[in-house]
Amino acid sequence: AAVSGADHDDRRLWLIMGTTCEVRLRTDDARAARRAFDAAYRELALVDSLMSLYRPSSELSRLNRTAANGMVTLSQPTWDVFEASMEVAGKSDGAFDVTVKPLMDLWGFHRRAAHRPGPTQVDSVMSLVGWTKLAVDVERRGVTFGTAGMALDFGGIAKGYALDRAIGAIESVGIENALIDLGGNIVARGSIHSGAVGWPVAIRDPGQPDSILTAVRLVNEAVASSGGYEKFVVLDGVTVGHILDVRRGEPVTGVLGTAVLAPQAMLADALSTTLFVLGPEAIDWLTRRYPAAEAMVMLASPAGAGGKSFYSHASRDRFDCDFRERLPVPAVTIFTRFLPVECGPRGPAPLYSASRNAAVGLVTRTVFPATGEEALPRSRPARGRGRPSSSPSGFHHGSDDVMERPRPTRSSKSTV
Template structure:
C-alpha cells in the first residue's frame, strides 16, 4: 500500500479488515475479539471489540471499542494514540529534547515557562504530594538513580550517596507560579520525573479526546497497570461497565481479582518485576521519598479513582503509606478506593484488603 493510499484510507471509517489494512503502515495493531456471549431471550447475542494498540512509554497502549457503535471510532482511537506519543515526547526524562528534560536542565538556574498541559500536571503532582504527606513525589528521581532503578540495574547505594540524593528530593524544592506558568527549582540536582503518573495522565487526555469526538464507550490501558473505562461494553448488563482483571502479584500469568469499571480508572503498583537481592534481602523499585528506602510489606496496590492520573499516583503513594494511612485517606476521599494485596498469615497465601470499594464492585477469582 502506498503512503498516499494509507493516508487516504485512514480518513475513512475504519472497521474490520479495512481497519487492519489502513493502520498496517502506521505502526498500530488492530484486532477484533469475541467476548463471552450474553443471553437475549431465546437466543444469544454476540458482541465484538475492536482493539487498536501501539508501543509507547516503554509499554503497549491499547484502546478497546465496541465494534460498529460509533462512526469513525477506530480513526479517533488512532488519534488518541498519536496524543500518547505527543505526551511522551513532552514528559519523558529518557528523551533529552523533551520539555521535561529541558526543564530539569535549566530550572535551577532560572524560572522556566512551560506548556499549559505540563503545568497542569505539575499542579496535580503538587496536590497529591501535599495530600499524601510526601508519599507521592515527582522529585524522587535522584533516589531512583542512586538505587540503580533508572536503568533497571538495582544496586545498594552508599550512605553518602543516599544522603546526597535525599537532599534533592521534595516537592518543596519546586516553585510554581500560576500567573505565568513558570517553574523554578531552588537548588541544583532537583529534577521532576513523571514515571508514577505519566501513563495515567496520558489516558485522561485520551478520554477527553475520544469523548470530544462523540465516542463514549471504550476502555484504554497503558501497560496493563493503568486502565481507564468509559461507558460500558456492548452486551454488559445494566449497572455494569467493563470487567478488568488484576494480576496476581507473584503469579503474573494469573488473575487474582476482577473489578467492574464504569467511568472510572485503576492504577496498580508493585515490585514483582523490578527488584534485586543483596545478602538475601529483597529491594524493590518503589522507594519512600521521605526516607530514601525501598518499601516492603505489601505485594501490590490497586487504586480505583475517577482520574487515571490520580489512580496511578495513589497506587504508588498507598504502597508507601501502608494500609492504615490508606484507609484514612479514602475516608476523606470517598471517590477513591483501593485493593491492597499482602502476604497472608499462612505460607503461600495472599490476602486482599478492600478499602472504599463496594463488595459488588469487585471479586476475588483465584480461590
C-alpha cells in the same frame, strides 16, 4: 474484529511510553473508530514527547537540566501533571513526591543497573529531594528548583494523565464504549457489550503473578496498580522493587501491591503509588481525602508469598465481580497488571496477555480461553508505512527498552 449483533469490537495494540497499550472500541461506525484510534494515539504521543525522561528533547528533560538556573515555564499539559503531583504530595505529606528522580538514579533503577547505595550516599542525595524545595509561580506556570541537582520524575502519574487525554479524545469523536490499557493502568467508558454493565477487569495476584486475585467492573472510571513484581532487582539476596519511599530514601518493603479505583486515571495512578508507600493504614486517609476513590492493598507474608489483602469499606463489594477463585494463567510474559475478563453466568471469558521482543520489535498477543488454548496471529510493525519508527520513552512503572514503535494493528479475534 469480532462482531456481536451490531457491535464491532475493534482493537489496536501499540508500544508507547515504554510499555504496551491496548485500545478497545465497541462501535458499528468503522470511520469513527479510525478517527478515535488516531486521536487517542496523538494524545499518548503528546504526553510521551513532553514528559519522557528518556527523550533529551522532552519538556521534562529540559526542566530537569535548567530549572536550577531559573524559572522554567511549562506547557499546559506538563503543568497539569505537575500541579496534580503537588496536590497529592501535599495531601500525602510527601509520600508521593515527583522529586524522586535523584534517588531513582542513585539506586540505578533508571539505568537498569541497580545497586544498594551506602547510608552516606543516600543522605547526600536526600538533600536533592523534597517537593517543598520547589519554587512555583502559578500565574506563569513556572517552576524553579531550590538547589542544583534536583530533578522530577512523572513516572507515578503521567500514564494516568495520558489515559485521561486519550479517552477524552475517543469520546470527542462520538465513541461511547471504549477501554484503554496502558501498561496496566486502565480507563473505561460505557460497556463491554450491549446490555452489560461496564467493563469487567481481572486483577493479578501480586504475590503469585501467574494467578488472578480478584476482579472489578469499571463503570466510566479508571483503575491503577502499583507493585514491585514487574520491575525489581535482587540486592544482596533480597528482592527490591522500584518504588521508593522518598521520605526514607529507600525502596518500599512489605507491600506486594495496590490497586485504586477513581473517576480519573491520573488520580488513580498517583494514589496507587501513594498507597504503596503508606501501606494499608492509609486506606481510611485515602478515602477521606478522596471520597470517590476505592482501594486495595496486599501485604507480603513473612514467608514471602502472597499475604493479607486490605480494602476500603465500599471496595469490598467492588473488588469481586463473581470471580472469587484463582484462575491460573500460563507462565508467559505479561506486561499488563490487569486482564480484561467477562464475569457472569457464562463464567470467565478468555484472558489475554501481551508480550514483546525488543530485538525485532515484535508484538505477540495470546488468548487463553477458559477451556483450551488459542493463539492470535503475531503482528509485526509494517515496513515503510505508517508512523516513522522511533524509540519510545520509559517511565519507571514501565520499561526503558529501545524498541520500534509498531504500526497500529487489528486483532483477528475477540477475547470476550
